[in-house]
Structures are given as structure tokens and as C-alpha cells.
Amino acid sequence: MTTAALSPTLVMEARGLVKRYGHVVALDNTDFELREREILAVIGDNGAGKSTLIKALSGALVPDAGEIRLDGRVVHFRNPMDARNAGIETVYQDLAVAPALSIANNLFLGRELRRPGMLGTVCRMLDKARMREESIAHLRELKIDIGSTSQPVETLSGGQRQAVAVARSAAFARHVVIMDEPTAALGVQQSNMVLDLIRRVRDRGLSVVLISHDMPHVFEIADRIHVARLGKRVAVLNPRTISMSDTVAVMTGALAPDAIPADARA
Amino acid sequence: MRLKPALGTLGPFLALIAACAFFATRSDRFLTGENLSIVMQQVMVVGVIAIGQTLVILTAGVDLSCGTVMALGGIVMTKFAVELGVPVPAAIASGIGVTALFGVLNGLLVTRVKLPPFIVTLGTLNIAFALTQLYSSSQTVTDVPESMSVLGGTFRIGGTSVVYGVVLMLLLYVAAWFVLRETPSGRHVYAVGNNPEAARLTGIATPRVILGVYVVAGVLYGVAALLSVARTGVGDPNAGQTENLDAITAVVLGGTSLFGGRGVVLGSLVGALIVGVFRNGLTLMGVSSVYQILITGILVILAVATDQLSRRGAR
Numbered sequence: 288m289t290t291a292a293l294s295p296t297l298v299m300e301a302r303g304l305v306k307r308y309g310h311v312v313a314l315d316n317t318d319f320e321l322r323e324r325e326i327l328a329v330i331g332d333n334g335a336g337k338s339t340l341i342k343a344l345s346g347a348l349v350p351d352a353g354e355i356r357l358d359g360r361v362v363h364f365r366n367p368m369d370a371r372n373a374g375i376e377t378v379y380q381d382l383a384v385a386p387a388l389s390i391a392n393n394l395f396l397g398r399e400l401r402r403p404g405m406l407g408t409v410c411r412m413l414d415k416a417r418m419r420e421e422s423i424a425h426l427r428e429l430k431i432d433i434g435s436t437s438q439p440v441e442t443l444s445g446g447q448r449q450a451v452a453v454a455r456s457a458a459f460a461r462h463v464v465i466m467d468e469p470t471a472a473l474g475v476q477q478s479n480m481v482l483d484l485i486r487r488v489r490d491r492g493l494s495v496v497l498i499s500h501d502m503p504h505v506f507e508i509a510d511r512i513h514v515a516r517l518g519k520r521v522a523v524l525n526p527r528t529i530s531m532s533d534t535v536a537v538m539t540g541a542l543a544p545d546a547i548p549a550d551a552r553a
Numbered sequence: 554m555r556l557k558p559a560l561g562t563l564g565p566f567l568a569l570i571a572a573c574a575f576f577a578t579r580s581d582r583f584l585t586g587e588n589l590s591i592v593m594q595q596v597m598v599v600g601v602i603a604i605g606q607t608l609v610i611l612t613a614g615v616d617l618s619c620g621t622v623m624a625l626g627g628i629v630m631t632k633f634a635v636e637l638g639v640p641v642p643a644a645i646a647s648g649i650g651v652t653a654l655f656g657v658l659n660g661l662l663v664t665r666v667k668l669p670p671f672i673v674t675l676g677t678l679n680i681a682f683a684l685t686q687l688y689s690s691s692q693t694v695t696d697v698p699e700s701m702s703v704l705g706g707t708f709r710i711g712g713t714s715v716v717y718g719v720v721l722m723l724l725l726y727v728a729a730w731f732v733l734r735e736t737p738s739g740r741h742v743y744a745v746g747n748n749p750e751a752a753r754l755t756g757i758a759t760p761r762v763i764l765g766v767y768v769v770a771g772v773l774y775g776v777a778a779l780l781s782v783a784r785t786g787v788g789d790p791n792a793g794q795t796e797n798l799d800a801i802t803a804v805v806l807g808g809t810s811l812f813g814g815r816g817v818v819l820g821s822l823v824g825a826l827i828v829g830v831f832r833n834g835l836t837l838m839g840v841s842s843v844y845q846i847l848i849t850g851i852l853v854i855l856a857v858a859t860d861q862l863s864r865r866g867a868r
Contacts, residue, residue, distance in 0.1 A: 368756050383751040385744045387814045396744055397755035399737040411736045 296323045297356075298462050298494045299344065299375075304353035306339050313339040314350060315518030321463065326485060326495045328505040328526075330538055331515030338467075340515060341498055345377040345465050346370030357462060374461030378452050380468045386441035386448075390433065391415075391422040393440050394455045425458040429487050446477025450484055457488045464488055465496045470504055482508050502531050511553040514538050525553035564859070565808050565823045572827060576834030583837055586713035593715075594784060596829035597722045598623075601777040602800040603807075603821040604729050605770030610804050611733075612746040612766050613813025614663060614670035618655065618678040619774055619800050620793030625685045626652040626778035631694040631788025634701060641700045649775030655681060656771020660764035678797070685790045694788030705783035718780040722822075725773070729818045742766060747814025799828055802849060805856045812860075827852070 301319035305312070313336050321327050331337040342348040344355065346364030354361050357373055364370045367377065384393045400414045400421075401407035407414065422436040431450045433443060440448055449469055456464045466485065470478040478501075485508055489495050499505050505512060505526070512524040514537050522537050522544045529551035536542035576583040602619050609616045630648030633639040639647065655677055662673040704721060707714040733739035744752040745762045753759045781792050807824030809816025828849060835845045 367754070371756065377754075379754055383748075383754040385747040385751050385814065387747045388740070388743060392740060392744075396740070396752070397757045399740060401737065411738070413735055413737060413740070 297321065297359075298323050299355070299357050301340075301344065301355045302353055304340065304343055304350045304355070306336075306343065306348065306350050312518050314343065314353075316353070317515070317518060317520050319344070319513065319520065320523070321494050321496060322511075323494060324489055324492060325510040326489050326497055326508050327511050327513055328497045328499060328509035329513045329515060330499065330502075330505060330534070332538060335515040335538075336518040337498060337515040339518075341377075341465060341467065341496070344370070344463075344496070345375060347377075371459070375463040375465065376456035376460035377465040378449075378456050378467065378469055380471060384440045384448055384452055387439055389437045389439055390426075390443075390451055391419045391436040393451055394418070394422045394425065394436075394458060396455075398459065421458075425454050428491070429454055429457060429484055431484065444477060446473050446480050449473065449477075449481050453481065453484050453488065457491065457493065460493055463494050463496060465498075467498045468500065469497070470499070470501060478504065502535065506531055506534075514544075516540060522547060523553050525551055565806055565820050565827065568806075569823050569827050569830065572830045572834065576830065576837065579834065580837040583834055586711070588833065588837075590713050590715065592826070592829045592833045593719045595833065596825050597716065597718045598777050598781045598784065599796045599799045599803060599828070600722045600822055600825040601725060601773055601780060602796050603803040603825050604725055604818060605773035606800040606804050607807070607809055607816065607818045607821045608729070608742065608766045609670070609770050610746075610801075610809050610811060611742050611813060611816055612763050613749075613811075614763070614766070615674065615801065615811070616659065616767070616770055617671065617674040617797065617801075618659065618681055619674075619770070620795070620797030621678050621681040621685065622652050622655045622771065622793075623774040623778045623781065623796065624790060624793035625655070625681045625688075626775045627782050627792055628685050628689045628694060628788045628790055630701070630778065631697050631782055632689065634698055635694055635696055635788075641698050645701065645779055648778055649772055652775035652778060653768055653771040655774075656768040657764070659771070660767030663767065664760035664763050689788070689790040691790055693790065697782060697786060697788060701779075702783045702786055704780055705786070716784075718783055721776070721780070725776070726819060726822050733818055738762075738765075743814050745813075799825075799849075802853045802856075803828055805853055805860070808856075808860075810860050811857065824856075 297320055299321040304314045304317045306314040317336065317340060319340060329337050329340065339348070343350045346367040346369050349365060356362065362373055385396060388396065395418045400418050402412045402414045406412045419436055426433065426436065431454055433447045433450065440451060443451065453469065469485065470481050473481060482504060485495055485497065497509065509526050512526055512534060513520060514522045514524060516538060524534055524537070533542060537544060537547065582588055602623060606616055606619055626648040629651045630644045633647050634641055634644035659673055659677055662668050663670050704718040705716060707716050733742060741752065741757050741762045744757060745759050749759055782788060803824035804821045805811060805824065806827050807816070807820030809820060831848055832845050
């Protein structure tokens with residue numbers, strides 16, 4: 288009973304990841320653990336190695352050493368497509384949408400559905416009706432209300448565009464959604480909308496890795512906080528029991544990880 | 554909501570109607586079936602080139618080499634048939650093969666060496682022109698076999714004669730429209746032109762899409778070469794010089810954005826017709842050809858300005 292609570296299921300884990308760029312060690316034997324149905328915030332100062340870590344997890348780079356496990360099995364991602372095929376989707380910071388294309392087209396971009404039968408195989412015709420229906424269903428599931436899915440993305444606000452990008456990842460991810468600074472370019476109201484959306488993605492059963500500089504946002508939605516510093520994971524904190532200032536102190540090195548009380552760890 | 558894109562597609566069409574109405578009041582010969590048939594014939598070569606140009610421009614590229622590559626294709630197919638005695642179908646295939654190779658060259662320089670399309674195709678424009686002059690010794694190839702000009706033949710609908718080549722051009726437009734609108738490949742062309750980074754991140758093989766577009770354009774310039782030979786009955790080393798810029802003009806007049814990712818291929822047909830109608834109408838009115846060039850220039854700037862302003866409005 289208690290042992291089950293102490294060792295929650297890990298969706299994704301990494302052990303001893305190393306990545307060097309010449310003399311610079313971006314990842315210095317770093318570990319990573321992502322539990323089932325959680326929002327794990329990854330924070331760290333510039334150069335702490337958080338973006339290198341995320342790139343390794345999303346297949347954007349291959350680590351020099353260490354192993355990554357997904358659902359307990361060792362995986363080797365050579366490129367982002369490998370990670371996507373394994374069920375890991377990434378929402379990139381710079382809003383990876385094509386503004387002139389419709390919402391439905393963006394949701395299915397690169398994964399278009401084709402018509403059944405000869406029309407799909409020989410004529411390679413798109414199944415526009417089904418893509419539209421499934422888009423509506425995906426958006427409804429995440430309670431995203433942005434009107435017609437046939438309108439071009441450029442008619443949407445920044446928050447709504449981000450919502451489309453998140454919906455696309457949530458629709459295709461089977462295990463993990465990685466989000467790189469999803470609220471960075473947004474105002475207060477739009478940020479809140481996206482934070483709500485991230486919660487709903489978790490509540491649907493996915494695990495979310497959230498990279499963010501915004502401490503209030505991190506404390507608002509993270510279940511646990513992974514602190515990266517100098518290429519290592521220095522601590523995993525519980526946002527409900529540690530203060531924001533102590534978290535920042537750990538991140539910048541002002542507070543030694545040993546000095547953190549046990550109940551503030553996660 | 555749907556009004557704006559509808560206007561974008563309709564605008565060029567309305568301009569075409571207005572131009573036709575204007576010339577109809579200036580010359581009673583303009584609206585005759587015979588004259589409109591001539592306009593279509595004059596437009597068919599540039600019309601086919603404009604399909605390829607549209608594909609390239611949709612990926613935010615541009616192909617300045619289109620006309621001179623076409624001229625090279627025409628010289629190759631006629632010389633192969635006339636001087637080397639190559640059977641006509643094989644000679645035609647060789648000509649189209651050469652223009653397709655130029656598409657491969659353009660595409661590889663853009664995707665692999667990552668040079669700007671403007672510079673790449675400015676280079677290949679000159680290379681194709683020089684090769685054409687060298688290979689033909691700047692001589693027109695005559696005595697072209699009859700069977701190479703089949704597409705220049707006509708059939709009659711009612712009292713009007715229709716050229717087979719015009720029918721082929723219209724079929725190619727329908728095919729391009731279908732691929733762009735109804736298939737994943739078409740979607741990817743728009744996505745690559747609209748936001749190459751987003752396209753890449755969603756797993757689209759961006760370089761392959763761009764290379765493919767230049768190669769298909771090259772093939773279309775070969776087909777245009779065949780139409781040009783069929784229409785004139787000779788292999789002309791100086792062909793394609795007006796088509797080079799006329800094709801870009803047609804695409805832009807047709808409402809396709811030079812910034813990529815926006816446009817409808819049928820618009821380019823309308824654009825080509827606008828250029829053709831102005832040429833024809835002004836000729837009927839007895840206006841010197843210099844003024845035709847002047848007006849084409851003004852039209853292009855108006856079209857690009859509209860594109861630029863509508864983009865600013867969308868932001």
C-alpha cells in the first residue's frame with residue numbers, strides 16, 4: 288500500500304545523460320524522472336542545461352552517454368520523428384503553426400488523413416470532412432472554444448494559436464507532451480487560458496514536461512519541479528511545501544541542495 | 554469571415570472581365586470567337602510556364618530561369634529530331650528531360666547549398682541562355698517534323714477553332730489545382746511556403762517538397778517548349794525571353810503572394826489571360842508595343858502592392 292505510493296509509475300526516465308559541445312559540458316551525468324499524469328516543470332538558469340535535456344528527450348539531439356527509458360523500455364531517438372513515433376509530442380516556443388492554413392489543416396499538418404479506398408490510395412485525396420470532424424472533437428475535448436476550424440490560424444490571438452499548437456500535440460501524443468515556454472509571449476488572460484489547457488492535457492492522462500522561466504506559472508500548475516543547474520539535476524522540489532524564493536535560490540546556487548528540508552523535496 | 558479570401562480570388566477575375574469589357578468598346582473585333590481563340594493561343598505557352606512558376610512562388614521561391622530553360626528544351630527537342638534523326642516522341646522526351654534537369658539543378662542549389670532562389674535562378678537563366686545559343690549556334694531550327702506540331706492543330710467548337718495545346722494547358726491547370734487543393738503534397742507546398750520551420754517541425758520533409766516543386770516546374774517548362782514549337786513550327790533559340798517575366802507577372806496578377814504560402818493556381822491562368830488580353834487589345838487599338846510593356850509593368854506593381862497591403866492588413 289505505502290510502497291505503491293512511494294514509487295509512482297515512471298512514464299519516462301533518464302539516467303546519466305551526458306552531452307558535450309567541445310569543452311563545454313551541457314549535460315553532466317544528469318537524471319530525469321517523469322511520473323504518470325503529472326506536470327513536471329523544468330527550471331534552470333540560462334546555461335543550466337535544461338534546453339539540452341529537453342532536446343535529448345524530444346529527439347532533437349542524441350546524448351553522448353546515458354540512457355532514456357519510456358514506459359520502462361530503453362529508447363534511442365535519432366531525430367524528433369523517432370520521439371513522435373514513440374508517443375512524445377513537443378510544443379515549440381516559436382508557435383509552430385502555419386498562419387495561412389486553417390485550424391484543421393494545422394492540426395493535421397504532416398499527418399493528413401486520406402480518403403478511404405482508391406480515392407485515397409491512387410488519387411491521394413485528403414479526407415477533409417473527417418479531418419474537420421476530428422479537429423472539432425479534439426478541440427472540444429480540451430474545451431478550446433475558437434469558432435470554426437476552417438478559419439486560418441492568423442485570424443486567432445496569440446493564446447488561441449498556442450492552444451491550437453497544444454491541441455495538436457495532445458491529439459497525437461500517447462505518453463508525453465513537452466512544452467517549451469508556452470506562455471512566454473502571452474498576456475495575463477491568455478496565459479491563464481493556456482495554463483488551464485495544460486491541466487486538462489494532464490487530466491486526460493498524459494504527462495507534461497513544462498519548461499518555463501515564469502515562477503508564478505510554475506508554482507501555479509506544476510506537480511513537481513525539476514531544478515537544473517550546471518548540467519545536473521540538483522533537486523526535485525514540491526511546489527506545495529517550498530517557497531518560490533527558496534526555489535530560485537536553489538536554481539541560482541545561493542542555497543545548497545543539501546540544505547533543503549526533506550518535506551520540500553518531491 | 555469568408556469574404557476576404559473570396560475577394561482575393563475574385564479580384565483578378567473581375568480585373569480580367571473589366572479589361573475585356575474595355576477592349577470590347579474600343580474594337581468590335583475583340584470579342585469575336587476568332588480573336589479570343591488567338592488570345593488563348595498566345596497565352597498557352599506562358600500559361601503552362603506560369604503553373605510551374607506558381608508552385609515555386611508558393612514555396613516562397615521564384616524561378617527567373619523559366620523562359621530560357623524552356624527555350625533550351627525547345628532547341629534540344631527540335632535539333633534532336635531534325636539533325637540527329639531521333640524519333641519525335643524520344644526527341645520530345647529529351648527536351649523535357651533537359652528542362653527537368655534544370656529543375657533538379659535549381660532545386661538542389663536551393664535546398665542543399667541553401668542559396669537564395671533569386672540568385673540561383675538568375676544564374677541558371679544565363680547558363681540556359683548560353684547553352685541554347687551555343688548548341689543552336691544562334692540559328693533557328695527549321696524543317697521540324699509535322700508530328701511535333703500536333704498540339705498546334707485545331708478543332709472546331711461551333712464556329713470557333715480551338716488549339717489542342719490550349720486544351721492541354723487547361724487540363725494541366727485542373728491537375729495542378731487538384732493536387733494543391735486535395736492532396737497532402739499540395740498542403741505541404743503551402744505549409745513550406747507559409748512557415749518552413751513549422752513545416753519541418755511537424756515532420757514534413759521540407760527540402761524534398763522544395764526540390765520536387767522545382768523539378769515539376771522544370772517538366773512544365775518542357776511541356777511549354779513543346780507548345781511553343783507546335784505554335785511556331787520552329788525551334789527558336791530566342792524564345793522565352795518575354796515569357797521569363799510574363800510568367801511571374803501572371804502569377805502575381807493572379808493573386809499568389811511572392812512571400813509564399815498563399816495563392817490559387819487558377820489565378821495564374823487569369824493573370825496570364827490579363828497579360829494576353831492587354832497585349833491583344835492594345836494591338837487591336839493600334840497602340841505601340843512599348844506601351845504594352847509599360848502597362849504590364851504598372852499592372853505588376855499594382856498587384857504586388859495589393860499583396861503587400863493585404864498582408865499588412867492581416868497582421
